[in-house]
Amino acid sequence: MSSDEPPLADAMRRIEDAFAEGVEQPRAKPSADAIRAAEALLFAGGEPITAKALAEKLGPAVDVAAVLMKLKADYAGRGVELVETGAGWRFQSAPDLAGLFTETREAPKRLPKAAMETLAVIAYHQPVTRAEIEEIRGVSLSRGSMELLMEIGWIRPRGRRRTPGRPLTFGTTDAFLSHFGLASLDALPGKDDLKALGLLDPRAAAQLDVPRPSEDAAPDEEPLSEGDDAASFFVDHLGEDE
Known part of the structure; x- marks a missing residue:
């Protein structure tokens, strides 16, 4: 008999090797x-x-x-x-x-359109003053809209402009980010996002600039003075820059 492996045995060995290679070894x-x-x-x-x-x-x-x-x-x-x-x-x-997490709570009231528009202006243009909000919206700002947004806890006074009268500047809060599921202000929808959601008319998009807000103090903004952090102080001074 030749020392070479018989053809049949050789074929069987090759099949066994191929099968072994295809089987995943246990981890x-x-x-x-x-x-x-x-x-x-x-x-x-x-x-x-x-x-x-x-x-x-x-x-x-x-x-x-x-x-x-x-x-x-x-x-x-x-x-x-x-x-x-x-x-x-x-x-x-x-x-x-599941019963441990069941609670009865009053459904939040829907915010008036004016309050939502005011919130949007503050979110995208912060830090922004009351006068600047009115200029952007093109209508007078009701005191009630600002008070409501502050009561909910979605906006806060950030500082004062270094301009005559030193008007208050406003921005959003961590509660605002949490409610709308935003990790930071950088996560606010940009122009492309707004167009994709159908919230921005493509014909007007080219003419519209969607600003990117910042949590950092603006160059012309100074921090609030000590003692200016009382809620009653802000309510009393909401319209001071009119």
Whole structure:
């Protein structure tokens, strides 16, 4: 018999090798560090995270499926559970504890159009004075609109203009950002965003400049004096720059 391997045996060996190459080798159990990292990502994300996104963060050596199953098992029966949704994986409160988060509250009243327009002007043009708000809107500003926005906690006096009369300047608050789901003023919709949402007429867009506000003090703005932080002071001085 020739020392060469018989054709049939050689063919069988090649098939076995090909099959072995196509079978994924079992990965080692995920490390504690990988599990902790995934746990942190899922908690901090706020939104569901896909397994693919987790894999990109944890690296190719980590078995993401095993990590998720381990976390799911660890949190089973606890107040917070790991669940899979259509958008990915997330932590949420256990269904049987839903009653703890039920509360009765009065539905907030819809803000008048004038107040919403005033809020929009302040949001995009801050720091801005009462007179500047009126100039931008083209109508007189009612005292009630400013008082209402301050009562809700969406606007605040920021400082004073370094101009005659030293009028108050106004800006938005962290409560405003939180209510509208904005991480910062930079997240306010720009011109392209407003057009995409159908809130801006494309014919007028070319003529319109959508400013980008800043939380930093303006060059001509000075901080409020000590003792000027009382709410009653601002209510009494809302119309002082008229």
